[in-house]
Structure formats: structure tokens, C-alpha cells
Amino acid sequence: MAGKTLYDKLWDSHLVQQRDDGSALIYIDLQLLHEVTSPQAFEGLRLHGRKPWRLTSSLATPDHNVPTTVEERKSGVNGIADPVSKIQVTTLDDNCDEFGITEFKMTDIRQGIVHVVGPEQGATLPGMTVVCGDSHTSTHGAFGALAHGIGTSEVEHVLATQCLVQKKMKNMLVRVDGQLSPYVTAKDVVLAIIGEIGTAGGTGFAIEFGGEAIQSLSMEGRMTVCNMAIEAGARVGLIAVDQTTIDYVANRPYAPKGDHWDMAVEAWSDLVSDADAQFDEVVVLNGADIKPQVTWGTSPEMVIAIDQDIPRPEDQTDAVTREGYARAWKYMGLEGKKTLADITLDRVFIGSCTNSRIEDLRSAAEVVKGRKVAESLKQAIVVPGSGLVKAQAEEEGLDKIFTEAGLEWREPGCSMCLAMNADKLGQGEHCASTSNRNFEGRQGFGGRTHLVSPAMAAAAAIAGHFVDVNELVKH
Amino acid sequence: MRPFTKHTGIAAPLDLANVDTDMIIPKQFLKSIKRTGFGKNLFDELRYEDEGQPDQECTGRPLREDFVLNQERYQGSSILLARKNFGCGSSREHAPWALDDYGMRSVIAPSFADIFYNNCFKNGLLPIVLTEEEVDQLFKEVEANPGYELTIDLEAQKVIAPSGAEFSFEVDAFRKHCLLNGLDDIGLTLQESDAIKAYEEKRIQTAPWLFEARSL
CATH class of the missing domain: 3.30.499.10 (Aconitase, domain 3)
Structure with missing residues (x-):
């Protein structure tokens, strides 16, 4: 029997129920929430009298609507000049307060873009399933986590059930061999990949990025690459766990500590595709050929x-x-x-x-x-x-x-x-x-x-x- | 959710590949905290000459005459004919909400972006994949025949043209079941609560760090 890809392993470890029709119930470890795609989901919970399944699995922060000038930011949510934006941010605050969800509000130093905040806090961990009502959730795949964007109905579904109904995707490997030239960055790599396979090239696939040029990237660079997997049509981008991953996660506020840390690191060492894993499609680029x-x-x-x-x-x-x-x-x-x-x-x-x-x-x-x-x-x-x-x-x-x-x-x-x-x-x-x-x-x-x-x-x-x-x- | 069984309606051809969700519903309208009212801003930048604002009255705004949904013959259309990779870009469910609110019941295209495709099913909107050749044929027929209507039979998984020609399409069995019966899939999943709890009990043994309290 052929070995498993990283995606296969993550899928298998989160499978709650496989159904005869090919769909499956997949368990979600972490849901990130922001103000734009969550209000209707919370409203849905209220309408049906439902409660979040597991509060500790959610983390929220406003990011899309927040002003970025020092002046407007001084007084937090009250400083937002646009009344419609203000209502949306206030609604997130109110919903998180009502349901008891941890939120980094506008005046909290930990506030920021959800896909920056999750990894920075160690809330995003290797081996997790991560979702958010935002297509750039693929970012978190840089940690060897199965992460993808979902719509608002699914945000509500995850809040209420901790699960998603999914069909397994196909496996694609995008390998970037060799070393990158000076001033050629992760962004250039992923843009070159999209130029090669097109914006629909990854539709229906989970893309694993591998090869020397990818392995040489820092976690920040890996997040940039996985972030734009969706721009190649793939909801999921993935990179295998290695020492760079572990070093980044260590001592982050939400990362496991003590015995749990040792146990986690050992489990994470398996978060790589097996040498004999079969991919449905393989694309190879030469890192040295990529220009800005x-x-x-x-x-x-x-x-x-x-x-x-x-x-x-x-x-x-x-x-x-x-x-x-x-x-x-x-x-x-x-x-x-x-x-x-x-x-x-x-x-x-x-x-x-x-x-x-x-x-x-x-x-x-x-x-x-x-x-x-x-x-x-x-x-x-x-x-x-x-x-x-x-x-x-x-x-x-x-x-x-x-x-x-x-x-x-x-x-x-x-x-x-x-x-x-x-x-x-x-x-x-x-x-x-x-x-x-x-x-x-x-x-x-x-x-x-x-x-x-x-x-x-x-x-x-x-x-x-x-x-x-x-x-x-x-x- | 409103069920989808069989539907007959005017088809409107949007002859553009890679229509992204920013085109379907531009970002300024995502500030709403409701699920309804997006129809008047569907395809806002393709449809109107000026820049649309949230909560703005749209009757009287200058229309782009060449845009398909502004043409007299496509008024009242409920089936959108589109090109490849329809719905690419963001995960905003506001895109199917806007199509639905406008009165669309189905979108037919050679391919869809994954998240958009998935979001449609949650809202009683049926995305149908036909081959490039079949979609091409429908584009030609609809453009040549004013008042051109298509019938979509979800049970039989067929699109039926006025000529009687039939085009079969694939649809996931679970999604089809939910759509035909208008089922709320959260309710369905909650029927499996025992399986979810059993998974959690097993998982907490092998990966206890995932269940630690997160409040700091």
C-alpha cells in the first residue's frame, strides 16, 4: 500500500464519520473569527437557540474594517468614523461577549489580521484543523495544519457542531527545487507558481509545497506561500513540519507547555508526507529560475x-x-x-x-x-x-x-x-x-x-x- | 433553507471567465450584518457607472447599458450562464446571498471555485457544471433567442433546453438530498452528537494540548 501524504494524515486524524455518499464529518480544532463573515453566523445560532460546541476552540479579532490611522485608533471602536464599519466591529464585540468567545479587541496590543494573530499567539499549531470565514485561512497550512476558508453558513456550522461536512480533496505536490536568488522571496515563488498553474490550477486539490527552496524559507515566508494557495484555486496549502516550524511555535502564549509540549513535538514529527506517498499531480519549478x-x-x-x-x-x-x-x-x-x-x-x-x-x-x-x-x-x-x-x-x-x-x-x-x-x-x-x-x-x-x-x-x-x-x- | 427541486426560468449569459467574488459583490457591501438586501448591488461595478455605497437607493443610478442584466430581454432572469472558474477569490457568502436576493436560482458554468461552489448549496442556489462545449452551445442559443428559458430538474440531474435537448450534470448525493428537501445541515450534524463526543474523548488522549483552556 502506498504511503500517505501530509493531507491524508491530517484528514484521517480528524475524521469523525465517513458516510456512504463520499462525504465525511471532519472535526475542527480552531476557528478564527472576524467581524465581516461572523455576524450572520451568530445571528443563526441565536435564531435556533444554539450555543457554541466548545468555546476554547475559537479566537476572534476585528481586522477588515479597522482604521489604521493613529488618530482614529486612539479611542478604539468609538473612533471608527464610518458608521457602518463601526456597527460591524461593535457587533463582533457584542457577539463574543454574549457567547463567551476570547476576542482581541481593537485596543488590545494582540489585535491584528487573523492570519497573523493565530500563528503569532501559538493558537495555530501543527496537526490542527483550522477554519475561518476568510479564504486566506490557507495561510495556517504553513504549520502542517489542515486549514481552509469557509463561508458564513459553515462558520455557524462549526460554532454549533465543531465539525464540517467535507469531501476529501485530491493531492497536489508543488516542488520548488534548488536555491532562490538574492531578493527573490516567498512572494515571488508563489506568484511564479500561480503564473505556472493558473488561478484554477489548484481547484479541487490540497497543495503541498515542498522542495529545497520551500524548506529554506522561514515560517513567515512559508505563510506567504500558503496564504496564496487560494489564488491558485486551492483552498488548502500545506508545508511539512520541520525544526523551523517547531522553533517558531515554541514558547508562544497558546502553545502547549511542559509534558504536553514534549508529547506534541513527538506527534508533530510525523506531519510529513511519506516517502512513497502518491500525489494526483506534481508540478516542479526550479528556484534559481524565479525572478522578482x-x-x-x-x-x-x-x-x-x-x-x-x-x-x-x-x-x-x-x-x-x-x-x-x-x-x-x-x-x-x-x-x-x-x-x-x-x-x-x-x-x-x-x-x-x-x-x-x-x-x-x-x-x-x-x-x-x-x-x-x-x-x-x-x-x-x-x-x-x-x-x-x-x-x-x-x-x-x-x-x-x-x-x-x-x-x-x-x-x-x-x-x-x-x-x-x-x-x-x-x-x-x-x-x-x-x-x-x-x-x-x-x-x-x-x-x-x-x-x-x-x-x-x-x-x-x-x-x-x-x-x-x-x-x-x-x- | 428553501428547497430546490425543479425550476424553469430565463437564462442570462455573462460572457466572462474568472468572475471573482469582488465582482459579484464588492467589499463595501460586506459591512452589512444581515443576510438579505444584497440583490440590488449584485455585480455592482459591472452594472452601474458610478461607485455604489452601502444603504444607497439604486433606482436612478446610471446603468452600464452593455451589461447583460441591464438588457431588456434578460429582465426577470433566474439562471446565470457563466464561463470557467466562476466565483473565484474570497470566501464571502455574500456572493451567493446577492445572487439569490437578485432572483437567481442557478448558475451554469464549465467550472467553479471551490468555496463559492460550496456556499451556493447552503443557500438553495444550484451551481451546475457542464462541459465547455455544452456551455458554449447554451451561450449561442440564448444569445440567438430572446426569451430563451431553461428548465433544471435536480432530481433527474438534467438541464433541459427549449429544443428538448437535455444536458446531464453531476451533483454530490448529500448536497442533492439537502437541496431537494431544504434541510438545515447543522440540525443533521447535531444528530451525530454522540459520534462527535466519542471522537473528542479519543482525541483528548492522544492530543490533550488541543483541549487546554485558551483564556489568557
């Missing part, structure tokens, strides 16, 4: 290396692709432009659940240190992923480096990644963004998003247009 990536269009698969020409619709052979490219060209205002450097940038955003962790901020700070943001830019903002990331960055003096270079240093939240708060693009504005989606209107009505790594966003902020960060740092 930039998206040019309105889907994450519309991505090229910094030195490539922007692909033209008329060169596409498939009719649906040609039409999609033509629509993207028009939306992005690319007429008359040949390369990425021809695009004049208006704003730069460094943040989001993809790239707002300490390593991301260090990487951006290293590039802007001693330099100045281009005068042509309207704005460049840095939004740390949590209050604790912010505090650590300030301890390291990164905030000073950013502000001296002309970038704004903000309070933690999702911010301009999806513009549910006041941070957004104006119509037609181009933004170099470290977030995860470049969809039409994502960062603001008519806004034009280009996805990049923190180092590439920092380099773009200095130059005012896209430039290979390797070239910029030479001067």
Missing part, C-alpha cells in the same frame, strides 16, 4: 518577471484568454506601454495577511533605508499585521527607517488589501501592493493593483515605477 514577479493585469495569474514585456491580447491564441487579456489591458490602462517600468505608480501598500509580518517589514526597510520615496507618489503606507508586529518593528527602529524615507507608519489591520476601511485607491490609480488580489476594484473603485513582494514594493516606492530591486540596491 509583478502582476500586470486583473487576476493573480496575469503575472510576469520584472524583465519581461507585458503580454499583449492579440498574441493570445485562446479566444477566452484573449478577451480576458483585452479587458484587463483596458481596465489597467496599459495602451502604449511595453514594460512594467512604463507604468507610473500612484501609491504603494506594504501590508496584508500575505506580507505584513516582521520579516516582510525588515525586508522592505532594508531597501528604503537611507533613500527617499519618489516625489511622484501620492502615498506609500506600511501597515503591520498586528499590534505585536508593530511593537517589534518599532523596537528594531523600522518605523523610523520608513518614516524617514517618506512612508507612512500605520496601525494594524487589513487596510488597503481590500479597502473596507478608509485606505483605498482612487479611480485609475496604480498601486504596487504586497497583498494577494489584483481583481478589478479590489483596492478601491477603478483602482489598479500590481502584486509584488515587500522588497519590490519598497524598490518601486523609491523609483516611482517598477524596478528590479537587485538593480536599485546596487546604487
Whole structure:
């Protein structure tokens, strides 16, 4: 019999009940909650007179709607200027109080983006099942946890039953061999993968990322890769547990301690795919071939290396692709432009659940240190992923480096990644963004998003247009 | 949940691949704490010329004339014909809520994003996968024939065209059962409470750290 993949093992260890029709009841260890996708779930519980199954399995924090200016944040939820956003955050506070769920409220230093907070607290652990009403829950797969986004009805289902009705996915291995070049980061790797397999390439699969280039990444880098598995269509991204994982988790506030820690570490050593495990599909990339990536269009698969020409619709052979490219060209205002450097940038955003962790901020700070943001830019903002990331960055003096270079240093939240708060693009504005989606209107009505790594966003902020960060740092 | 058994309605063709959930319902409308009222903002940026605001009255807003749902012949449509990878992007259930609230009962496409596909079933909305060729054929027929209606028979797992041509589709047995009977799946799962408790009792022996109190 063939060995098991990491996904197979996680599935098996959480199987409550296998049904004849192929569906299964899967046990959920951790549910993360935020203000946008939970209110209707709590309302559903109330309507049916139901209670959460197990309170200690939930952790909540507001992130999507929270303002990121120091001024608005001073008075907590009362400082939110937008009345509709304020109601949503207040509703989360009220629901968590009513049902007894642990919440890091806006004024708590531990507040931040759910996908930054969970791992930072050690709430996310290897071998767990983790869900959240947010597609970027795949992030937590970096810990060898089975993690995926769910809709609000399922948020309610997990609250009420601690389980989900699931069908097993197929297994895909994406292997990135060899070493990465200087200034080629986890973000470039995952964008290159999406460019290779497309935004639907992983649909129906749990993707395990492996190979030397992946194993060499820090936990922050691994989270960036798994975070964007969903942008390749896969709800689940996974990376095997190794010493890097264990070292990151050790001594986190919610991580097991004492005997339980030793017991856990031993159990976690099995969270790797067996050598003879069978994958339904295997994709291989060479790490050394990956260059800094930039998206040019309105889907994450519309991505090229910094030195490539922007692909033209008329060169596409498939009719649906040609039409999609033509629509993207028009939306992005690319007429008359040949390369990425021809695009004049208006704003730069460094943040989001993809790239707002300490390593991301260090990487951006290293590039802007001693330099100045281009005068042509309207704005460049840095939004740390949590209050604790912010505090650590300030301890390291990164905030000073950013502000001296002309970038704004903000309070933690999702911010301009999806513009549910006041941070957004104006119509037609181009933004170099470290977030995860470049969809039409994502960062603001008519806004034009280009996805990049923190180092590439920092380099773009200095130059005012896209430039290979390797070239910029030479001067 | 409202059951879905058999439905006949006007089909509207949305000829665009990779329609993402930000297109289906833009983020500013996610601030609502209700499940209803999203229909007027379905496809807001594709449908209106201006930027929509939450709680805004939408009659009188400038319409994009070329958008399919703004055309006279597709008024009252309840079946959306779409291209591949429909519903990609975020997990927002507001996307099926908006389609449902608008009056859509089914979406037919060559492929769907996983989370969106799953969310549809929780809301009495039936996502149907047909082959690229079949979807292509339906696009051609609907565009050539004003008032074109399709019939969807979930029990028989068939889409029936006006010509009488039938297209079979696959659907998960459990999801089909829930949809046909309008079942609340939380209620169904709670019938298995003993199995869930038995799992917990076993699991706490091998992984006790997962059950430690989390309050700090």
C-alpha cells in the first residue's frame, strides 16, 4: 500500500464519520473569527437557540474594517468614523461577549489580521484543523495544519457542531527545487507558481509545497506561500513540519507547555508526507529560475518577471484568454506601454495577511533605508499585521527607517488589501501592493493593483515605477 | 433553507471567465450584518457607472447599458450562464446571498471555485457544471433567442433546453438530498452528537494540548 501524504494524515486524524455518499464529518480544532463573515453566523445560532460546541476552540479579532490611522485608533471602536464599519466591529464585540468567545479587541496590543494573530499567539499549531470565514485561512497550512476558508453558513456550522461536512480533496505536490536568488522571496515563488498553474490550477486539490527552496524559507515566508494557495484555486496549502516550524511555535502564549509540549513535538514529527506517498499531480519549478514577479493585469495569474514585456491580447491564441487579456489591458490602462517600468505608480501598500509580518517589514526597510520615496507618489503606507508586529518593528527602529524615507507608519489591520476601511485607491490609480488580489476594484473603485513582494514594493516606492530591486540596491 | 427541486426560468449569459467574488459583490457591501438586501448591488461595478455605497437607493443610478442584466430581454432572469472558474477569490457568502436576493436560482458554468461552489448549496442556489462545449452551445442559443428559458430538474440531474435537448450534470448525493428537501445541515450534524463526543474523548488522549483552556 502506498504511503500517505501530509493531507491524508491530517484528514484521517480528524475524521469523525465517513458516510456512504463520499462525504465525511471532519472535526475542527480552531476557528478564527472576524467581524465581516461572523455576524450572520451568530445571528443563526441565536435564531435556533444554539450555543457554541466548545468555546476554547475559537479566537476572534476585528481586522477588515479597522482604521489604521493613529488618530482614529486612539479611542478604539468609538473612533471608527464610518458608521457602518463601526456597527460591524461593535457587533463582533457584542457577539463574543454574549457567547463567551476570547476576542482581541481593537485596543488590545494582540489585535491584528487573523492570519497573523493565530500563528503569532501559538493558537495555530501543527496537526490542527483550522477554519475561518476568510479564504486566506490557507495561510495556517504553513504549520502542517489542515486549514481552509469557509463561508458564513459553515462558520455557524462549526460554532454549533465543531465539525464540517467535507469531501476529501485530491493531492497536489508543488516542488520548488534548488536555491532562490538574492531578493527573490516567498512572494515571488508563489506568484511564479500561480503564473505556472493558473488561478484554477489548484481547484479541487490540497497543495503541498515542498522542495529545497520551500524548506529554506522561514515560517513567515512559508505563510506567504500558503496564504496564496487560494489564488491558485486551492483552498488548502500545506508545508511539512520541520525544526523551523517547531522553533517558531515554541514558547508562544497558546502553545502547549511542559509534558504536553514534549508529547506534541513527538506527534508533530510525523506531519510529513511519506516517502512513497502518491500525489494526483506534481508540478516542479526550479528556484534559481524565479525572478522578482509583478502582476500586470486583473487576476493573480496575469503575472510576469520584472524583465519581461507585458503580454499583449492579440498574441493570445485562446479566444477566452484573449478577451480576458483585452479587458484587463483596458481596465489597467496599459495602451502604449511595453514594460512594467512604463507604468507610473500612484501609491504603494506594504501590508496584508500575505506580507505584513516582521520579516516582510525588515525586508522592505532594508531597501528604503537611507533613500527617499519618489516625489511622484501620492502615498506609500506600511501597515503591520498586528499590534505585536508593530511593537517589534518599532523596537528594531523600522518605523523610523520608513518614516524617514517618506512612508507612512500605520496601525494594524487589513487596510488597503481590500479597502473596507478608509485606505483605498482612487479611480485609475496604480498601486504596487504586497497583498494577494489584483481583481478589478479590489483596492478601491477603478483602482489598479500590481502584486509584488515587500522588497519590490519598497524598490518601486523609491523609483516611482517598477524596478528590479537587485538593480536599485546596487546604487 | 428553501428547497430546490425543479425550476424553469430565463437564462442570462455573462460572457466572462474568472468572475471573482469582488465582482459579484464588492467589499463595501460586506459591512452589512444581515443576510438579505444584497440583490440590488449584485455585480455592482459591472452594472452601474458610478461607485455604489452601502444603504444607497439604486433606482436612478446610471446603468452600464452593455451589461447583460441591464438588457431588456434578460429582465426577470433566474439562471446565470457563466464561463470557467466562476466565483473565484474570497470566501464571502455574500456572493451567493446577492445572487439569490437578485432572483437567481442557478448558475451554469464549465467550472467553479471551490468555496463559492460550496456556499451556493447552503443557500438553495444550484451551481451546475457542464462541459465547455455544452456551455458554449447554451451561450449561442440564448444569445440567438430572446426569451430563451431553461428548465433544471435536480432530481433527474438534467438541464433541459427549449429544443428538448437535455444536458446531464453531476451533483454530490448529500448536497442533492439537502437541496431537494431544504434541510438545515447543522440540525443533521447535531444528530451525530454522540459520534462527535466519542471522537473528542479519543482525541483528548492522544492530543490533550488541543483541549487546554485558551483564556489568557
